[in-house]
Amino acid sequence: xxxxxxxxxxxxxxLSPQVFAPVVFPGLVTALVVLLTIxxxxxxxxxxxxxxxxxxxxTRRFGGVLQMLADGTRYMFQEFIIPETSDKGFFVFAxxxxxxxxxxxxxxxxxxxxxxxxxxxxxxxxxxxSLSAAPLAVLLMGWSSGNKFAIQGAVREAFMxxxxxxxxxxxxxxMGMLYGTLDLEEAVYxxxxxxxxxxxxxxxxxxxxxxxxxxxxxxxIVEGEQEIVAGPYVEYSGIVFGIGMGLAYLKLYAFxxxxxxxxxxxxxxxxxxxxxxxxxxxxxxxVKAYAVMLFVAFLRSVYGRYRLDQAxxxxxxxxxxxxxxxxxxxxFVKVVAYG
Amino acid sequence: xxxxxxxFVGHVRAVATGLRYLLLPNRMTxxxxxKLIELPEGYRGLIRYYPxxxxxxxxxxxxxxxxxxxxxxxxxxxxGRPGVNYQRCIFCGFCADxxxxxxxxxxxxxxxxxxxxxxxxxxxxEFAQEVKSPALEEGAVKVKVIFSEERGLVHxxx
Numbered sequence: 001x002x003x004x005x006x007x008x009x010x011x012x013x014x015l016s017p018q019v020f021a022p023v024v025f026p027g028l029v030t031a032l033v034v035l036l037t038i039x040x041x042x043x044x045x046x047x048x049x050x051x052x053x054x055x056x057x058x059t060r061r062f063g064g065v066l067q068m069l070a071d072g073t074r075y076m077f078q079e080f081i082i083p084e085t086s087d088k089g090f091f092v093f094a095x096x097x098x099x100x101x102x103x104x105x106x107x108x109x110x111x112x113x114x115x116x117x118x119x120x121x122x123x124x125x126x127x128x129x130s131l132s133a134a135p136l137a138v139l140l141m142g143w144s145s146g147n148k149f150a151i152q153g154a155v156r157e158a159f160m161x162x163x164x165x166x167x168x169x170x171x172x173x174x175m176g177m178l179y180g181t182l183d184l185e186e187a188v189y190x191x192x193x194x195x196x197x198x199x200x201x202x203x204x205x206x207x208x209x210x211x212x213x214x215x216x217x218x219x220x221i222v223e224g225e226q227e228i229v230a231g232p233y234v235e236y237s238g239i240v241f242g243i244g245m246g247l248a249y250l251k252l253y254a255f256x257x258x259x260x261x262x263x264x265x266x267x268x269x270x271x272x273x274x275x276x277x278x279x280x281x282x283x284x285x286x287v288k289a290y291a292v293m294l295f296v297a298f299l300r301s302v303y304g305r306y307r308l309d310q311a312x313x314x315x316x317x318x319x320x321x322x323x324x325x326x327x328x329x330x331x332f333v334k335v336v337a338y339g
Numbered sequence: 340x341x342x343x344x345x346x347f348v349g350h351v352r353a354v355a356t357g358l359r360y361l362l363l364p365n366r367m368t369x370x371x372x373x374k375l376i377e378l379p380e381g382y383r384g385l386i387r388y389y390p391x392x393x394x395x396x397x398x399x400x401x402x403x404x405x406x407x408x409x410x411x412x413x414x415x416x417x418x419g420r421p422g423v424n425y426q427r428c429i430f431c432g433f434c435a436d437x438x439x440x441x442x443x444x445x446x447x448x449x450x451x452x453x454x455x456x457x458x459x460x461x462x463x464x465e466f467a468q469e470v471k472s473p474a475l476e477e478g479a480v481k482v483k484v485i486f487s488e489e490r491g492l493v494h495x496x497x
Contacts, residue, residue, distance in 0.1 A: 045361060048360065048361050048364045048366075049357050049360040049361050049364075050360075051360075051364070051365050051366055051367045051368070051491075052366065052367075052368050053366060053368045053370070298357065298358075298361065299354075301357055301360075301361075302353050302354055302356070302357035303353070318343065
């Protein structure tokens with residue numbers, strides 16, 4: 001009797017949004033699966049466009065889908081070297097901080113109607129605020145490494161943050177104005193048609209800001225593999241380097257979820273699975289977010305890297321005015337369509 | 340403004356081109372250990388030595404620009420026989436060209452890997468063995484390269 005009660009209590013705890021959402025979906029476990037598959041998908045897509053085959057020999061029958069698992073295992077068994085010249089405490093602490101900042105947004109992202117760990121009228125701001133904390137940790141990573149490439153990468157990260165932060169915040173503000181709320185769940189309900197069609201300018205600027213923030217091509221200026229060999233992550237080795245690499249994809253995942261909620265009407269149309277268990281209704285949201293991520297991964301095969309000054313110029317001279325225009329456009333649509 | 344619109348159109352075009360390649364892939368990679376490109380006549384791969392033709396003149400060792408070819412003299416014999424060091428060989432084919440007896444031949448095999456550096460130094464006896472391609476040994480299919488106007492390079496079974 002007592003045992004049954006305990007079991008039910010544990011099950012209820014595990015399936016409650018406060019535990020299930022950050023740990024399983026859309027949180028850690030899903031993020032890990034996304035991480036493992038999106039990197040493979042990115043390599044495969046780039047290979048297809050460039051007339052190659054891409055990763056193949058790990059699980060050949062499935063096109064090498066387990067390649068990243070094999071790479072991750074290799075990272076696990078590599079030595080983690082702490083350089084003599086680094087600031088050792090911060091050197092070890094910074095990646096942990098960065099990872100924590102990248103995982104934090106999942107606390108605010110609702111996976112399905114009524115299924116968010118933290119339901120707050122300012123949830124959209126919460127996601128953005130925690131996401132914009134990650135660059136600070138990256139800055140710390142680069143600074144504590146005590147390596148000139150790492151410091152250069154860290155400074156680039158700071159510059160890039162200046163380029164996209166205002167754009168992303170303004171784009172979300174435009175959508176907040178349009179929906180009359182910054183609560184992400186409410187935002188989905190208020191989309192009569194997807195936000196992408198309601199305010200395409202905001203969707204475009206948010207998308208570009210997202211690509212800049214996640215450091216994907218054409219804006220992988222921070223890592224700049226060919227110029228500054230992985231930038232802030234240059235001194236990291238083993239699994240911690242894997243964390244540095246996964247960080248960008250985690251941010252991209254969080255941003256894609258936000259993009260799907262704000263511009264692609266989130267989990268609508270709601271699957272009938274929702275009545276079985278609420279997060280299953282969020283499957284639609286996941287599919288949309290994954291498609292957005294695949295498109296961002298695809299950009300890698302089209303573009304080369306912009307220079308830092310080009311990215312900054314684009315951020316301030318083109319995308320900031322566009323984001324401001326999107327706020328104006330939102331006001332216009334609000335008056336015309338919503339009355 | 341016109342400049343911006345032009346560049347936006349350019350970006351859209353670039354993405355469209357990428358998408359076209361993504362949806363209609365045109366892979367040119369040869370799946371190597373399963374398939375092997377048939378090499379043209381006169382290809383300069385690993386060298387095969389025919390001791391029965393050799394007159395032991397030593398011209399091959401003399402002409403070798405990389406110092407890879409070397410004459411090994413057995414005890415009791417006056418003249419040596421050639422052995423090759425593939426750490427040095429640049430596959431120029433001078434040795435095969437200069438040989439008055441055609442005792443050296445450039446084969447079409449080039450896909451051999453060695454586990455140890457010492458394995459790359461071949462004595463005259465090892466040098467005289469038939470050169471085998473590991474991929475062909477394991478049943479690789481030979482393909483030939485054909486240039487096509489639409490697709491670029493196409494590989495067909497030879």
